[in-house]
Each structure stands twice: as structure tokens, then as C-alpha cells.
Amino acid sequence: MEKILEVNDLHISFDTYGGEVKAVRGVTFDLKKGETLAIVGESGSGKSVTTRALARLIPSPPGRIKQGEILFDGKDLAKLKEKEMQQIRGKDISTIFQDPMTSLNPTMKIGNQIMEGLIKHQKMSRAQAKSRAIELLELVGLPNPTERINQYPHQFSGGQRQRVVIAIALACNPKILIADEPTTALDVTIQAQILELMKDIQKKTESSIIFITHDLGVVANVADRVAVMYAGKIVEIGTVDEIFYNPKHPYTWGLLGSMPTLDSTEDSLIAIPGSPPDMLKPPKGDAFAPRNEYALEIDKEMEPPMFKVSDTHYAATWLLHEYAPDIEPPEAVKRRMKGFAQTGAGESKEGERP
Amino acid sequence: MTVTQEKLLEVSNLKQYFKTGRHSVVKAIDGISFDIYKGETFGLVGESGCGKSTTGRTIIRLYDATDGNVKFKGEDVHGKKNSQDLKKFNQKMQMIFQDPYASLNPRMTVMDIIAEGLDVHGLSKTPQERKQRVEELLERVGLNKEHANRYPHEFSGGQRQRIGIARALAVDPEFIIADEPISALDVSIQAQVVNLLKELQEDHGLTYLFIAHDLSMVKYISDRIGVMYFGKLVELADSDELYKNPLHPYTKSLLSAIPLPDPDYERNRQRVEYDPSQHDTSEEPEFREITPGHWVSCTSKEFEAYKQELNKN
Numbered sequence: 001m002e003k004i005l006e007v008n009d010l011h012i013s014f015d016t017y018g019g020e021v022k023a024v025r026g027v028t029f030d031l032k033k034g035e036t037l038a039i040v041g042e043s044g045s046g047k048s049v050t051t052r053a054l055a056r057l058i059p060s061p062p063g064r065i066k067q068g069e070i071l072f073d074g075k076d077l078a079k080l081k082e083k084e085m086q087q088i089r090g091k092d093i094s095t096i097f098q099d100p101m102t103s104l105n106p107t108m109k110i111g112n113q114i115m116e117g118l119i120k121h122q123k124m125s126r127a128q129a130k131s132r133a134i135e136l137l138e139l140v141g142l143p144n145p146t147e148r149i150n151q152y153p154h155q156f157s158g159g160q161r162q163r164v165v166i167a168i169a170l171a172c173n174p175k176i177l178i179a180d181e182p183t184t185a186l187d188v189t190i191q192a193q194i195l196e197l198m199k200d201i202q203k204k205t206e207s208s209i210i211f212i213t214h215d216l217g218v219v220a221n222v223a224d225r226v227a228v229m230y231a232g233k234i235v236e237i238g239t240v241d242e243i244f245y246n247p248k249h250p251y252t253w254g255l256l257g258s259m260p261t262l263d264s265t266e267d268s269l270i271a272i273p274g275s276p277p278d279m280l281k282p283p284k285g286d287a288f289a290p291r292n293e294y295a296l297e298i299d300k301e302m303e304p305p306m307f308k309v310s311d312t313h314y315a316a317t318w319l320l321h322e323y324a325p326d327i328e329p330p331e332a333v334k335r336r337m338k339g340f341a342q343t344g345a346g347e348s349k350e351g352e353r354p
Numbered sequence: 355m356t357v358t359q360e361k362l363l364e365v366s367n368l369k370q371y372f373k374t375g376r377h378s379v380v381k382a383i384d385g386i387s388f389d390i391y392k393g394e395t396f397g398l399v400g401e402s403g404c405g406k407s408t409t410g411r412t413i414i415r416l417y418d419a420t421d422g423n424v425k426f427k428g429e430d431v432h433g434k435k436n437s438q439d440l441k442k443f444n445q446k447m448q449m450i451f452q453d454p455y456a457s458l459n460p461r462m463t464v465m466d467i468i469a470e471g472l473d474v475h476g477l478s479k480t481p482q483e484r485k486q487r488v489e490e491l492l493e494r495v496g497l498n499k500e501h502a503n504r505y506p507h508e509f510s511g512g513q514r515q516r517i518g519i520a521r522a523l524a525v526d527p528e529f530i531i532a533d534e535p536i537s538a539l540d541v542s543i544q545a546q547v548v549n550l551l552k553e554l555q556e557d558h559g560l561t562y563l564f565i566a567h568d569l570s571m572v573k574y575i576s577d578r579i580g581v582m583y584f585g586k587l588v589e590l591a592d593s594d595e596l597y598k599n600p601l602h603p604y605t606k607s608l609l610s611a612i613p614l615p616d617p618d619y620e621r622n623r624q625r626v627e628y629d630p631s632q633h634d635t636s637e638e639p640e641f642r643e644i645t646p647g648h649w650v651s652c653t654s655k656e657f658e659a660y661k662q663e664l665n666k667n
């Protein structure tokens with residue numbers, strides 16, 4: 001499939017009083033036309049910083065792209081001038097941010113906020129923009145849009161605000177939609193509607209989506225491929241089936257193990273122990289080693305490279321080295337995998353998905 | 355966990371209407387009643403905009419109720435007048451907010467944010483004690499003590515939410531209203547925080563009103579669950595019972611929409627849509643008890659049908 005975006009060895013740091021926060025430390029991936037790539041990973045692992053950088057929305061200072069390329073449409077976005085970037089941002093690459101409150105102007109009516117862009121970029125008349133705004137709000141499932149366009153953000157619930165932000169991002173049928181936790185504030189029924197809507201629009205326009213979420217259920221629903229981030233790096237990447245049914249990195253095991261299932265009765269969830277590393281002083285070796293019960297001696301010394309599992313599946317863990325001892329994933333993950341195997345899921349289904 | 359039969363919170367016929375124009379009113383909550391027992395976790399779920407946050411905010415008196423009342427330990431919360439009483443009440447009842455961005459003052463360090471409650475209620479005697487308590491809280495919620503001198507904007511969404519949790523815990527409250535406290539956290543930290551909330555509950559006999567839409571987490575943490583739809587409670591039951599025997603069609607629709615971490619299941623998922631016009635309209639629905647502890651909003655005709663449905667199962 002055609003690549004629409006290629007990110008190579010991206011490094012992003014923030015200069016703070018405490019020193020240099022190395023938020024993103026060498027991220028490489030590509031995005032294909034029409035696909036949905038989900039990015040998962042612990043809070044603070046650099047998901048938002050990575051994707052904000054794609055739209056060049058890292059505040060600078062304190063942030064800076066230290067190294068790396070972001071290739072889109074024959075251009076390296078990492079080096080583009082702000083003026084050129086403005087042509088791309090919103091039109092080709094559109095973003096839905098994690099925090100709906102800060103992406104909406106509290107002093108401006110909702111309708112005007114949606115119409116503003118349509119008038120400016122799409123050259124619509126006010127009347128056209130208004131009816132398009134109402135249509136968009138209807139599309140994202142907001143009741144009474146005709147009345148609600150005259151209200152202010154504080155009169156909307158958290159989830160309603162988020163739907164407004166989604167409407168604004170979808171306004172222009174972007175080539176790449178970056179959605180950072182777009183449905184986290186929504187209940188499951190509205191979430192399901194929005195996910196269906198995004199998939200629908202994607203099918204019609206062949207747009208590509210980068211979808212950041214903590215919810216592995218949502219990942220299973222939307223993703224073609226999944227990238228797992230830890231401490232500023234991608235530690236595992238593969239098709240959605242490879243990540244859920246054949247995970248290789250201990251951090252991915254931890255993630256899958258910490259989801260309660262609806263029939264779980266355990267007294268406590270399996271939490272990954274410890275806290276994420278302080279990115280002011282990223283640890284030497286494998287950053288996950290201090291929290292990884294499966295860590296090998298070498299993990300504390302040397303950072304593992306990406307090992308190839310299949311043409312589409314890579315993981316950065318020494319466990320995949322040919323001399324590494326055979327280590328089984330934890331019971332909870334195996335149970336999950338077995339449960340899936342029983343239902344026939346996860347067996348190789350080549351050709352069904354990209 | 356020891357759930358008692360002692361009512362900590364009694365909410366009766368609570369209403370919160372917002373005026374949104376000269377002639378228009380939003381009935382954000384429209385006559386809801388429920389009790390929360392000491393030591394339990396009461397989960398509140400429902401569609402976005404159905405009034406969950408407003409319920410929490412009205413209980414803790416961020417808004418004055420339009421009608422109805424809230425009793426905390428038998429005392430009328432909304433009748434409190436003198437500032438001494440209010441202050442005491444504020445310490446006992448804390449809220450963790452949905453939006454980790456808007457709820458932290460960007461000009462304060464994490465140390466001062468977390469210690470604010472300690473200062474207001476005079477809970478730490480020396481600066482050292484204050485610092486120690488804050489560091490303890492930071493570690494408890496999975497952050498480092500080095501984070502204390504930084505500002506909120508230097509943190510990721512999830513990290514900010516943990517700061518909010520530490521702030522709520524600082525004053526040793528008895529009752530915590532947690533408005534989607536973990537929605538902004540990734541699953542591994544969610545598990546840590548949920549385990550932490552459970553631990554704190556056991557150690558200190560805390561009681562929670564847990565507002566959320568992640569239904570697998572709600573089921574996991576809650577003893578009982580109330581389902582809201584458009585400002586009203588439509589179903590209330592023990593959490594296992596609710597998942598095993600959902601009766602109200604909205605609850606069924608909600609349960610059918612839970613995304614599960616299984617790509618194959620997701621590819622074949624069948625969602626049940628809720629159509630409010632499917633209800634019997636021959637009379638106003640009332641909240642009725644179908645089996646002990648399992649309440650559904652329904653008409654008398656529906657009541658009979660639900661009872662039969664349960665007998666079949």
C-alpha cells in the first residue's frame with residue numbers, strides 16, 4: 001500500500017529548568033494511505049508529543065525537534081517554515097486533541113468556532129458555513145444542533161465538547177487525521193457512533209488516521225496496525241492481530257494484562273509495577289528493564305534493537321535474540337491469548353487485512 | 355471491603371435545571387434519588403451529557419440544587435450556612451475532576467496544588483511535614499517526588515490526573531466523588547489507580563461515587579451501579595446483577611457497545627441500538643424494584659414484562 005507519511009528517527013526534547021526532557025527518543029514508523037495506526041502506551045510515553053510534532057504543534061521554546069525527518073508529500077515537515085506548514089495544517093493534516101477545553105475558545109459561540117475555519121479555508125459564505133456546521137454537529141450525534149450553535153463551551157458536557165472538536169477536525173476531509181484520545185471523554189454508545197463515523201469518512205475519503213488511545217478495546221475496534229510506545233520510543237509495532245494475539249514485548253504483555261475483562265473476578269488488577277522513567281534522565285539500557293520481571297542482564301546495559309518477528313511485526317526486546325532464554329508471557333496474557341484461540345480468533349488470517 | 359448498611363449519602367428527588375436562554379431550560383438532572391452506603395463504591399454510568407458530572411457537582415455543592423435534597427451522614431448538605439460547617443464538610447467530601455487540564459492552576463507548582471487543602475484545613479504543622487506529605491502522596495499515585503517543583507503544563511494528561519487524585523487524597527476525606535478519574539489514564543496506570551483507590555477504601559473506609567463510562571472498569575470497582583439517561587436514573591442494581599440481567603433497553607444498548615480488547619470480536623460486534631420510542635407510554639414511568647435491590651424505571655406494564663424476562667433467565 002502507498003505510504004502517505006514516513007517518520008524517521010524522530011527526537012524531540014523540552015528544555016526546562018530541570019534540564020532537557022527527552023520526550024521522544026528515536027521514533028520511526030510509516031503511515032499508509034487509508035489505514036488506521038493506533039498508538040498505545042503509558043501516560044507520558046510521548047504519544048502526544050510525537051503526533052503533535054507531525055503537525056508541528058510543539059511549543060517552541062521549550063520544545064524542539066532535535067533530529068529526524070517527517071516526510072509527507074515530498075516534503076520534510078520537520079524542516080518546513082511555519083508559513084508553509086499553515087497550508088498543510090488543518091487542510092491535509094488535521095488534529096483532534098486530548099483536551100477539548102483548550103482547543104475550544106471559551107468566549108466564542110460553538111457555531112462560530114466551527115464556521116470560522118470553513119469560511120477561511122473553504123471559502124464558504126456565512127450561510128453555507130452555518131448549515132454545514134449544523135450538519136457536522138448532527139453527524140457527530142449532538143442533539144438540537146440548531147439551538148446549540150448559539151451556546152458557549154461551558155454549557156456543554158465534557159463529551160459534547162469533544163464532539164464539537166471532532167466536528168471541526170472532520171470539516172475538511174483531511175488526508176491525515178491525528179486523533180489524540182478523541183473518544184476518551186465519551187460514553188460507549190456515543191463512542192461507537194463516532195468510531196463508526198470516522199471509519200465511514202475514512203472509507204469515503206481514503207484518509208489515514210493516527211489514533212491515540214488508552215483503551216485497548218477501542219484499538220481492537222479501529223486499528224489496522226498498532227504501535228506500542230514506552231519512554232519515548234516505539235517498542236513494538238505490528239498488525240492489530242499480531243499485537244493482541246502474539247505480543248512479544250514484556251511491556252505489551254503488561255498492557256494486555258492490566259485490562260479487566262467483564263468476567264474478571266480477581267481481587268486486584270495486574271498493574272505494571274513502578275512508575276514511568278523520568279525523561280530528564282532516561283535510564284541506560286532498556287528503559288523498561290527496571291519494571292520488567294523478565295529483564296535479562298543485558299537489558300540493564302544495552303538498549304535492544306528492533307527484532308523482526310514478521311514482515312509487519314517488530315519488537316525491541318532482547319527476549320527475541322536467538323541466545324535469549326525461552327520466556328513465557330504471564331498467565332493472564334496467556335489465558336487471554338488462549339481464550340481468543342478457542343474462539344478461533346487470532347489464527348492466521350492472511351490477506352484479510354493489510 | 356466492608357460495606358455497611360449505614361447510609362452515608364442520601365440523594366432524594368434531586369433536580370438541577372440550567373437556564374440557557376430567556377425561555378429555554380436544560381433539565382440536566384431531573385429528579386433522581388439514590389443512597390450510597392458507607393464503605394461502598396457506587397458507580398454512575400450513562401450517555402455523554404446525561405447529567406453525571408452535574409449530579410456529582412450538585413452533591414458537592416458546586417451548584418445549588420434546583421430542587422430536592424442531599425443528606426450527608428443524615429445532615430442536609432444544602433442547608434449548611436455558616437462557613438465553619440461548610441469547611442468541615444468540604445474536607446470530608448472531595449472531588450476528582452474529569453478534565454485534568456482545566457482543574458489544575460497553571461501558575462502553581464505541583465507541591466502547592468497538592469498542599470492547598472493541607473493549608474486551608476491547617477493539616478500540616480511545619481514546612482517539612484507539608485513537603486513530606488506531598489512527596490508521600492506523589493509516590494502513592496505513581497509519580498516521583500522530583501515532580502513536586504514542576505508546573506502542570508510540564509505533565510502529560512495522565513500525569514496531571516494523578517496530581518488531581520493526590521490533591522483530593524491530601525485532606526483525608528471520607529467520601530470522594532471521582533468524575534471519570536481514570537479516563538485520561540492509560541490502562542496500566544488505570545489499574546494502578548483503581549487498585550490504589552480500592553486499597554485506600556479498605557484502609558480508611560472510604561466511600562466513592564465513581565462516575566465513568568469505561569464499563570468494564572466500573573463493573574470491576576463498583577458494588578452497585580446506577581445507569582442514567584437524560585437526567586434520570588433508569589436502572590440501579592448490584593454490579594454483577596446489572597451485567598448479568600440488564601433490563602432497561604438503554605442499559606442493554608450500553609452493554610452491547612463496550613469495546614473488548616479482542617480484534618476478532620470487534621470485527622463481528624453486533625450493537626443493540628436504543629430507541630426511546632419503544633417504551634410503553636400509557637403512563638409515566640416510575641422507579642420500581644423488580645427483584646430485591648434491582649430497580650428499573652418502567653410503567654406497570656413494563657414492570658410485569660421485566661419480571662417475566664427475569665424469571666426466564
Ligand SMILES: Nc1ncnc2c1ncn2[C@@H]1O[C@H](COP(=O)(O)OP(=O)(O)OP(=O)(O)O)[C@@H](O)[C@H]1O
Nearest residue numbers: 014023043044045046047048049508509510511512
Ligand atoms: N511543554 C513541556 N515541557 C516539558 N515537558 C513536557 C512538555 N510537554 C510534554 N512533556 C513531557 O514529555 C513527555 C511525553 O509527554 P506526552 O504528552 O507526549 O505523553 P503521552 O504519551 O501523550 O501521555 P498521556 O497518555 O498521559 O497523554 C512527558 O514526560 C512529559 O512530561
Ligand SMILES: Nc1ncnc2c1ncn2[C@@H]1O[C@H](COP(=O)(O)OP(=O)(O)OP(=O)(O)O)[C@@H](O)[C@H]1O
Nearest residue numbers: 155156157158159372382402403404405406407408
Ligand atoms: N453550566 C451549564 N449551563 C448550561 N447547561 C449545562 C451546564 N452544565 C451542564 N449543562 C448541560 O447539562 C447536561 C448534563 O451535563 P453533564 O456535564 O452533567 O453531563 P455528563 O453526564 O457528565 O456528560 P459527559 O459524560 O459528557 O461528561 C448537558 O446537556 C449539558 O450541556
Ligand code: SF4
Nearest residue numbers: 090091117118121172
Ligand atoms: S475548514 Fe476547518 S478543517 Fe478545513 S482547513 Fe479550514 S480550519 Fe481546517
Ligand SMILES: [Mg+2]
Nearest residue numbers: 048098510511
Ligand atoms: Mg497524550
Ligand SMILES: [Mg+2]
Nearest residue numbers: 158406407452
Ligand atoms: Mg461529565
